[in-house]
Amino acid sequence: MTENQPSVAENQPSVTSVALKYGLIGALISVVFTAVLLIAGIDVSGWIGSLGYLILIGAMVMAMKDYKKQNYGYMSYGQGLGLGTLVSLAFGVLGGLFMFVYTSFIDPDFRTNMMDKQRIELEERGMDDEQIEQAISMGESFSSPVMMFVWSIVGYLVIGFIISLVVSAIMKHNRPEFE
Structure with a gap:
């Protein structure tokens, strides 16, 4: 052990604080991206809307890099998985809140327009x-503003967890056992 590296017993950075920092920053970027698409009249359910997942991956990578920097270059697989999942949770909550506000107050016809598009398809x-x-009646029951909020959280958690499995495996750097 060198002078610059503390022992394992010393405090590690908080996974939660790092994840929330980058989760909120990334989620804000994603909300602005989604707002621009909605204002421009671009279909957010198409391939361009899925570009928001690149923002999620970027936020995860930045969170894991920052955590490793604060932890002397080390991050276990579990810490990375926790970071990525918490970043995803922040995305889901903020994204869900944005869509709730948007569909409830800014564009209350959003649901109707979505159902009309679905009917045509x-x-x-x-x-x-x-x-x-x-199919339309089933879709309507799942597309209320409250359900959109809930599905945003669940969707981002599931997808974020899966993405975190991969990103954490790539970015992990375990502390040597006999340090």
């Missing part, structure tokens, strides 16, 4: 009216 697939009505 289902008609193009050749579904009959009964099947379309059934």
Whole structure:
């Protein structure tokens, strides 16, 4: 052990504080990106909307780099997984809050427009009216502002956890056992 490196028993940086810092920064960038797409009338459910996941990955990588920097270059797989998952949670909460506000107050017709687009897509697939009505009614029950908030959190947690599995494996750097 060198003079510049503390023993394992000394305090490590907080996974939570690092994750929340980068999670909130990344989520704010993602919210601005989504707002620009919505204002421009670009379909956020298309491929361009999925570019927001690149912002999530970037926030995870930055959080893990910062954590490693604060922890003398070390980060276990579990610490990285925790960082990535908490960053994803921040994304889900902030993104969900934004969509709740947007669909409730800024553009209350958003849901109706989404259902109209879905109806057209289902008609193009050749579904009959009964099947379309059934699909639309099911979609409406899952697309209320409150449910969009809940699904945002759940979706980002699941996808973020999966992404974290990979990013953590790449970025981990375990502390030597006999230090």
